[in-house]
Structure formats: structure tokens, C-alpha cells
Amino acid sequence: AQSVTQPDIHITVSEGASLELRCNYSYGATPYLFWYVQSPGQGLQLLLKYFSGDTLVQGIKGFEAEFKRSQSSFNLRKPSVHWSDAAEYFCAVGARYGNKLVFGAGTILRVKS
């Protein structure tokens, strides 16, 4: 069965500190992996995606993610968090081009000054 696990429901980090959001997936075929961010009242914005190639993927807003097939993980990282990064983050796996995505439950990021 296809599934995505985001073990952390809430994470609080200080502004300027590093961040890592965890994501583990289960998918029967070649996984296409995505990270989205959602601010209150807003739609989902794509941060980055992995289809193939280099397992370290760079995204927008200074985010990156590393695909580790052996661990079935696709963790999101940022070296220095800004207050504007406070939002909910979703990891997703699915078919190519973002079709028919299976989402994790999301991780709410809070940034304290």
C-alpha cells in the first residue's frame, strides 16, 4: 500500500536555527517525491520534487531534501529558518508530474524569535 509518514505533527524551532522535517514513504513503484508548504488560507505551494538523478534536491526558499532509498526517506532541511517559514509542510509521493498524490499528515512548523 502507498503511504507517507510524517512522524512530527508539530515542530518549534528558533529563528536562525536549522530545520529538518522527516518523511518516510511506502510506494510500490518508482517514487516521485514532493514537499509542499501551506500557509493558513492558502493553497499548496511546491517546495521541491525528486524524480531521479542527484539524491540531494534543491528547492525554493532555501530548502533542500535528500532522497535515501535504503531508508525510504525524503527529509526536508533548511540551514537557517526565518519567521516567514512558519506554515504547514506536507510530504507526498505519487505518480509522475504530481498526479494522484498520497500525502503525509503534515508537520506544523512554528518559529520562535
Added chain:
Amino acid sequence: GAVVSQHPSWVICKSGTSVKIECRSLDFQATTMFWYRQFPKQSLMLMATSNEGSKATYEQGVEKDKFLINHASLTLSTLTVTSAHPEDSSFYICSARDLGGAGSTEAFFGQGTRLTVV
């Protein structure tokens, strides 16, 4: 990036009435759109795949007679929740894939619709 607009952003309706949610791709054409539902503190779950000019494909467990999907044009798909009940209260969000040009590698999401049935 491409823009997907969803309307309304939130709606409150009485139990037993029907509610229509629109999903529009504003600056691109989308043969396929996807409808998701999110319960509080849960994942977004795919409800159905909407194909322009043909019937929607529903995921297992989704009632097609309750959640009517129409995709009449390449820029508009609608989801109608018929005879809504409080358990239908949820966050509904659509996505659309940009078919234009080579290298279209993502689906774009609308801002979602918060439905509350009272």
C-alpha cells in the same frame, strides 16, 4: 508558476443542501484535475480524478453520486457535494496539471475550500 483558483474559499451550508466548488486553471489548460479532501489533522486524500469531456474516476470508498464532478472545459472542473451532511464538513482542494510545453512536471494546487455543514 501556473495559477489554480478555487471558489469559494469557505462555505457554510445547511444539512441537506448541495454545494458547488469550482476549480479553475487561470493561465493554462488542464485536461486532468484532481480533487482532494482533508479532514482535520489528517492527510489530504485523493477523492477523484477529473478528466475534461469524460466521466471522473473516483477512488475507492468515494461515493460518486454524492460528490458529483464535472469537467466541462480545459480550465474548469466543479465538485458538487449533494445533500450535504455534517460529516461532509472538510477541506476540499483541487490540483491541475499544466499540459503546455515540454517539461511540465508538477500539478498546481488551488487554495482550497473549507466546507462546514450545519
